[in-house]
Amino acid sequence: xxxxxxxxxxxxxxxxxxxxxxxxxxxxxxxxxxxxxxxxxxxxxxxxxxxxxxxxxxxxxxxxxxxxxxxxxxxxxxxxxxxxxxxxxxxxxxxxxxxxxxxxxxxxxxxxxxxxxxxxxxxxxxxxxxxxxxxxxxxxxxxxxxxxxxxxxxxxxxxxxxxxxxxxxxxxxxxxxxxxxxxxxxxxxxxxxxxxxxxxxxxxxxxxxxxxxxxxxxxxxxxxxxxxxxxxxxxxxxxxxxxxxxxxxxxxxxxxxxxxxxxxxxxxxxxxxxxxxxxxxxxxxxxxxxxxxxxxxxxxxxxxxxxxxxxxxxxxxxxxxxxxxxxxxxxxxxxxxxx
Amino acid sequence: xxxxxxxxxxxxxxxxxxxxxxxxxxxxxxxxxxxxxxxxxxxxxxxxxxxxxxxxxxxxxxxxxxxxxxxxxxxxxxxxxxxxxxxxxxxxxxxxxxxxxxxxxxxxxxxxxxxxxxxxxxxxxxxxxxxxxxxxxxxxxxxxxxxxxxxxxxxxxxxxxxxxxxxxxxxxxxxxxxxxxxxxxxxxxxxxxxxxxxxxxxxxxxxxxxxxxxxxxxxxxxxxxxxxxxxxxxxxxxxxxxxxxxxxxxxxxxxxxxxxxxxxxxxxxxxxxxxxxxxxxxxxxxxxxxxxxxxxxxxxxxxxxxxxxxxxxxxxxxxxxxxxxxxxxxxxxxxxxxxxxxxxxxxxxxxxxxxxxxxxxxxxxxxxxxxxxxxxxxxxxxxxxxxxxxxxxxxxxxxxxxxx
Ligand code: SF4
Ligand code: SF4
Ligand code: SF4
Numbered sequence: 011x012x013x014x015x016x017x018x019x020x021x022x023x024x025x026x027x028x029x030x031x032x033x034x035x036x037x038x039x040x041x042x043x044x045x046x047x048x049x050x051x052x053x054x055x056x057x058x059x060x061x062x063x064x065x066x067x068x069x070x071x072x073x074x075x076x077x078x079x080x081x082x083x084x085x086x087x088x089x090x091x092x093x094x095x096x097x098x099x100x101x102x103x104x105x106x107x108x109x110x111x112x113x114x115x116x117x118x119x120x121x122x123x124x125x126x127x128x129x130x131x132x133x134x135x136x137x138x139x140x141x142x143x144x145x146x147x148x149x150x151x152x153x154x155x156x157x158x159x160x161x162x163x164x165x166x167x168x169x170x171x172x173x174x175x176x177x178x179x180x181x182x183x184x185x186x187x188x189x190x191x192x193x194x195x196x197x198x199x200x201x202x203x204x205x206x207x208x209x210x211x212x213x214x215x216x217x218x219x220x221x222x223x224x225x226x227x228x229x230x231x232x233x234x235x236x237x238x239x240x241x242x243x244x245x246x247x248x249x250x251x252x253x254x255x256x257x258x259x260x261x262x263x264x265x266x267x268x269x270x271x272x273x274x275x276x277x278x279x280x281x282x283x284x285x286x287x288x289x290x291x292x293x294x295x296x297x298x299x300x301x302x303x304x305x306x307x308x309x310x311x312x313x314x315x316x317x318x319x320x321x322x323x324x325x326x327x328x329x330x331x332x333x334x335x336x337x338x339x340x341x342x343x344x345x346x347x348x349x
Numbered sequence: 350x351x352x353x354x355x356x357x358x359x360x361x362x363x364x365x366x367x368x369x370x371x372x373x374x375x376x377x378x379x380x381x382x383x384x385x386x387x388x389x390x391x392x393x394x395x396x397x398x399x400x401x402x403x404x405x406x407x408x409x410x411x412x413x414x415x416x417x418x419x420x421x422x423x424x425x426x427x428x429x430x431x432x433x434x435x436x437x438x439x440x441x442x443x444x445x446x447x448x449x450x451x452x453x454x455x456x457x458x459x460x461x462x463x464x465x466x467x468x469x470x471x472x473x474x475x476x477x478x479x480x481x482x483x484x485x486x487x488x489x490x491x492x493x494x495x496x497x498x499x500x501x502x503x504x505x506x507x508x509x510x511x512x513x514x515x516x517x518x519x520x521x522x523x524x525x526x527x528x529x530x531x532x533x534x535x536x537x538x539x540x541x542x543x544x545x546x547x548x549x550x551x552x553x554x555x556x557x558x559x560x561x562x563x564x565x566x567x568x569x570x571x572x573x574x575x576x577x578x579x580x581x582x583x584x585x586x587x588x589x590x591x592x593x594x595x596x597x598x599x600x601x602x603x604x605x606x607x608x609x610x611x612x613x614x615x616x617x618x619x620x621x622x623x624x625x626x627x628x629x630x631x632x633x634x635x636x637x638x639x640x641x642x643x644x645x646x647x648x649x650x651x652x653x654x655x656x657x658x659x660x661x662x663x664x665x666x667x668x669x670x671x672x673x674x675x676x677x678x679x680x681x682x683x684x685x686x687x688x689x690x691x692x693x694x695x696x697x698x699x700x701x702x703x704x705x706x707x708x709x710x711x712x713x714x715x716x717x718x719x720x721x722x723x724x725x726x727x728x729x730x731x732x733x734x735x736x737x738x739x740x741x742x743x744x745x746x747x748x749x750x751x752x753x
Contacts (some may be wrong), residue, residue, distance in 0.1 A: 048555070106687070108396070122532055144405050149541050152482035154467040155474070172467055176462020177399035182543045189396045190460050192389030197460050280545075297687065299546060307545035312477045314539050314558060319482065325528060332427060332524035339429045339521045 047203045048313040052281050052305045053145040055230060059164035060204065061284030062217060063233040065240070066296065067268040068224035068251060069129045069135040071115055074123060075216030075225050076104070079113045079139075082208045085200075086110045090266035097337035106138075109191030113216055118295050127268060127290030134289060136227060136296040138158055139195045139216070140187045140202040142166050145281035145306035146189055148179035148201075149295040156199075156245065157188075164230070164284050173199050184280055184307070213255050223263045228256030230284050237274040237288055281306030354438055354501075354720035355582055361717055369706035376703020379696040380457060390462060391696040397689020398680070400458075404699050405679035407454030409537055410672050412487065415447020416569030417576065418494060419530040424596075426523045432592055434722035438501065439580065440573050440720055445494045446708040452491060454704060455484075479539045486533035486664075493526045501719050535566035541678055550620035551634045551683040556610070563607040568671040570600035574664035578657060580722065589723075594655035597663060601648045604641055604667055611638065633673065633681045641670035 059250050080087065086101070088104040088111055104111040121131035128134075146166050148157040156173035159166050177198065179188045191197030205211045209305075217227035226233065236256060243249055249261035268290055271334060275293045276283035287298060294300040318324055383391045394401050403697050417440035423439055424430045456462050467473050468484055475481055496515075503512040538561030541548055552558075581588040617622050624634050644666035653659045680691065693701075716722050 045614075071573045133419050144555065150475075150477045152475055153478040154464075154470075154486060156467075172464070172473055173461050174464050174467055175462065176458075176480065177460060178478075180399035181683075184545060184547065186363055186685055190399060191387075192392070192394055192460075193387050195385060195387040196463075197387055199460070201696060286648045299686075302546055308477070308554060310545075311479055311539055312553065313541040314542060315477065315479050315482065315536075318535075320560075323531060328531070329524055332527050333521055335427045335429075336520035336523045336527075339426055 019224060032113060044193055048310075048317040049305070050309040050312040050316060052309050052334075055144040055282060055284065056162055056164045057231075058162055058214075059142075059144075059230040060228065060232045060285050061164070061233060061286065061290065062139070062204075062214060062313055063226045063228070063237055063274075063286045064137045064286065065224050065226070066136060066289035066291070067252070067270070067281060068222045068263070068265070069115065069137065070222055070224070071117065071135045072221065073115050073138065074219045074221060076111075076113055078219040079202075080111070082205055082211055083112055085112065096216050101152070107187065109189045109194070109197065110316035111189075113137060116297070118291060120295075129291040129295060132291065134291045134296065135224075135288075136289075137216075138185075138187075139285065140166060140204070141185050141276065141283035141285045143185075143281060143283050143306065145308055147182040147184060147306060147308045150312055151178045151182045153178070160206070163180050163204075163206070166208060166288050167203050168199055168201055168203075170198050175199065182299075182307075183303065188299075218254055221263075222265075223251040223253035224250055226256060227254065228252075230286075231288055232256045234274070234277065240267060240288065241270055241272075241274065245269045251280040278304045280304075281309070350469045353730050354504075354722065355724050356505075356719055357717045357722055359584075359717055361714060367711060369710050372699070372706035373703045373710065376700045376706075379700050379703075382696070383457065383700075388458075391694065393694045393697065395689055395691065397685040397687055398683070398691035402676075402680070402693045402697050402701055403454050403458045403675050403692060406672075407704055408451045408458075408682040409675045409679055411451040411454065412537075413534070413568040413671060413675060414572050414668070415444040415451065416530060416534065416565045417441075417572045418444030418497070418569075419527065419534075420566055421571035421573060422497075422523055422526050426520070427527055432595065435589055436573055436577060436592065436596075436691065436722070439576060439716065441494060441497050442501075442715055443576055443714060444570065445491070445498055445683075446711055448487065448491050448494060450704050450708050452487060454701075457700070476534075479508060479536050483536040483540060485527050485532045486536065490526070490529040490533065490603045493522055494647075496522050499524055501721060504720055515740060522631050524562075526527055530565065531562060535559065535562040537561050538678070539651055544683065547683060547685055548678070549623065549630050549682040549684065550618060550631060551615060552678045553624050554614050554618060556614050557678070560607070560611065560614075561678075562568075563603065564674055566609065567604045567667055568597055571664040571667040571671070574600070574660055578661045578664070580716070584716075584722070586722070587633055588657055590655060590657060593660055594672060596753055597648050597654040598651070600667065601645050601663065602653070604696050605645050608638065608641055608645070630677075630682055633677050636672040637677055640673065644670065652657075661665070697704060 011066070036134070072311050079085075088108060095148060102327070104114050106116070107114055114137075116136045118134045118136060120133065123131065123133040125132045126134065142162065142165055146157070146159060148164060154172045154178060156169045156172055157166060157179055158169065171182060175190065175197065177190050180190055188199050188201045190199050205214045208215065213227045214225075217225045220226070226236070228236070233256065236252065245267050247267045248264060249267050250259070250264050252262050253260040271289055271292060274286050274288045275298050276286040280299070287296070289295065289296055353571035358384030379391050388394055392403075393400055419439040421433060422435045456465060459465055469482060498518075500512055500515065503509075503515070538559070541553070541557055542555060544553065546553070574596060577589060577593055580586060613742045615624070624631050644663045647659060647666070648654045648663045
């Protein structure tokens with residue numbers, strides 16, 4: 011059913027088709043879907059929102075973040091089927107997010123993969139985890155408020171004790187983030203909660219361990235300023251990349267500025283995200299949708315829903331009409347017609 | 350006040366019944382696995398396709414097939430077309446099973462079903478969730494259907510007093526029985542709007558709620574005709590040909606209006622080109638719509654509508670078209686990227702078949718033992734002269750001539 015039309019993202023350890031992942035764009039739906047006066051006003055990001063800045067060009071693919079994330083969140087190691095005969099579960103090697111994996115480093119590969127961060131005949135890394143959307147679809151769709159957005163930090167949190175496992179969040183997330191544990195009769199939904207669920211965790215474990223500063227934690231405003239600083243500098247110029255968190259005491263990683271894409275990803279697209287991405291290859295090659303509008307699709311569904319059902323006025327009026335008609339017609343029938 | 354509807358009687362066991370019972374048992378086997386070993390042990394569901402045929406077919410198509418009661422209540426009680434009255438009871442019964450089993454399919458599919466009651470807890474209400482609105486509406490409608498159907502039991506049990514009491518309030522229940530499907534059938538379309546670009550523009554449109562509502566209508570008409578013809582053949586009863594022919598006409602016009610809107614919408618949004626890219630999605634798009642076009646063309650000549658085999662073929666094609674539309678929206682048109690693929694497992698298909706088999710089994714069991722099918726007009730008229738009904742069908746105002 012799915013037809014692969016664009017670049018491939020492969021799980022690092024996977025070879026060939028086994029870990030192949032394809033990214034697909036379909037037309038300019040964004041514009042097409044938009045319009046009509048029914049749209050709900052998009053949400054603003056909280057002033058003190060926190061998030062991550064992932065710089066693909068700094069990432070060396072060591073996957074320390076992946077390991078740290080597993081440890082902090084106490085999640086099981088994962089061994090994809092092709093490796094099961096020689097890897098007995100000691101070496102955690104997920105190729106994608108899953109019910110046991112909240113973050114994963116994937117690799118984009120093209121041609122002979124000669125040069126890092128080049129789209130043609132090159133390769134690039136991509137870290138996947140929840141983007142903590144400003145106007146999150148998962149929060150909008152959940153029937154039991156099991157996904158909530160922290161009003162101060164903007165972190166999107168999952169409440170397992172509320173969740174009914176309908177997987178609407180899985181379906182609707184534009185970044186394919188929430189996962190369900192299909193192999194467990196009592197499975198749960200899992201997703202990155204920016205480590206707010208981990209006791210005594212000062213900030214994101216993945217950012218804490220990143221040796222190069224590729225994954226950086228901070229206030230979103232600061233992260234955006236840092237991203238803009240990098241984008242403003244000329245390629246080759248020296249830059250002191252903060253490591254861990256912005257404003258932390260880690261020694262910065264001093265390295266030259268690479269050739270970036272025109273802008274960082276996550277400022278406005280789909281309503282904006284609190285986890286931002288910088289890369290040398292086009293973002294859609296890394297699985298981030300580019301042909302999407304500058305607002306969350308949730309503004310449309312909620313707009314339709316609330317236009318039709320505001321204060322239940324419309325349904326009440328319709329019901330009134332129906333009751334009147336049914337009552338009037340009922341007086342014209344004998345009772346036994348009414349069944 | 351009996352005799353207008355009568356139990357069919359007769360032997361229940363027959364070859365088709367045995368086969369369907371077997372299907373239901375096989376489904377039971379797979380369901381055991383689903384609950385003991387998890388959804389993954391039986392289904393091909395993944396995080397790319399978290400919803401499979403249990404949602405797309407059992408629920409989304411199943412409840413559309415359950416719209417028989419909706420459209421008949423609309424016709425008879427709201428638009429006051431009394432001549433369709435004989436079709437109401439079987440329609441309500443079919444709806445009850447369609448919706449009831451759709452609801453059961455959801456419970457099977459819920460990954461954390463033991464917390465399902467959370468949807469009823471006011472402090473967990475998310476007013477933004479289209480799914481919550483849909484789910485509560487469906488639950489309410491199943492209750493309404495049970496009340497609408499209860500006269501059948503009361504009649505059978507001879508509880509005349511209760512029935513008369515109920516009759517006084519029935520108009521409210523009936524009004525709800527029209528409002529609720531209008532709400533949740535359209536909402537099943539709204540549910541998909543949030544998918545944005547993940548749903549192909551051949552299906553993604555802010556008009557999804559409207560299209561789902563209209564498709565509920567034409568599928569409702571089609572299933573009424575389908576069931577009437579099937580019962581007439583299967584139970585060897587005379588066909589309510591005149592009434593069904595008119596219904597076929599209405600169905601065809603609704604379908605035609607829908608098709609015009611559907612194509613205008615795709616063209617207006619500039620997505621029509623996608624229908625010619627040779628992809629699976631494009632093929633399914635044409636399959637969906639050409640079936641409908643042919644179905645309408647078939648009965649456009651008025652005389653054709655009254656030919657039982659043609660009205661039956663037309664109804665079947667419209668059912669197929671509506672089914673493909675809904676499956677296209679929920680599965681075929683959805684592309685999460687990342688190379689995810691979905692095709693149902695044997696287990697998923699068996700559970701779906703089992704659920705539909707159970708539905709038909711219960712339907713047969715009910716019509717054989719309860720007063721549901723209408724006593725053929727002629728036989729009834731002999732015993733109970735009923736002038737308005739006898740002459741009313743031509744003017745479409747049966748029953749209106751008689752004061753209360
Ligand atoms: S990335 Fe997905 S899971 Fe995370 S907040 Fe956005 S919609 Fe929700
Ligand atoms: S799976 Fe759980 S968290 Fe996700 S939408 Fe359903 S109830 Fe909410
Ligand atoms: S923030 Fe925490 S949970 Fe999220 S990816 Fe990083 S380590 Fe994992």
